[in-house]
Amino acid sequence: MNAVDPAAIRSVRRLVTAVRTLEGGGFPVRRPLPTAGLPDMDPFLLLDHLGPVAWGPHEAIGAPTHPHRGFETVTYLLSGAMEHADSFGHRGRLGPGDVQWMT
Incomplete structure (x- = not known):
């Protein structure tokens, strides 16, 4: 330790x-x-x-619809669930403890 x-x-x-x-x-x-x-x-x-x-x-x-240029977006989900979709048709589902990092 x-x-x-x-x-x-x-x-x-x-x-x-x-x-x-x-x-x-x-x-x-x-x-x-x-x-x-x-x-x-x-x-x-x-x-x-x-x-x-x-x-x-x-x-x-x-x-x-909004741009994500010049910065990173980080989502951390404490509990529950969420779904994210962007204008390019990408989709993702997050659950407790998941991290979504968009560059």
Whole structure:
């Protein structure tokens, strides 16, 4: 087992309250960054938390067509399931603990 150097442990400097906003086609997310209190957190552009929600099949509100150029989109699913489809016809289903990384 590796010992942890106490000097390497970092403390929490401040807490930031996530802003509630609507994303895509109107689904609610909590966005801790960027916010007025934390305008940038390089290398991250934004961080959204969606859920928990209990949508039935085909009830979820999607996002209109939009580009993903110049950044990586990472989705991590804590629980439940989701399906993603893009404008090229690619589809994928994610379950608890799955990660989707779009480049």
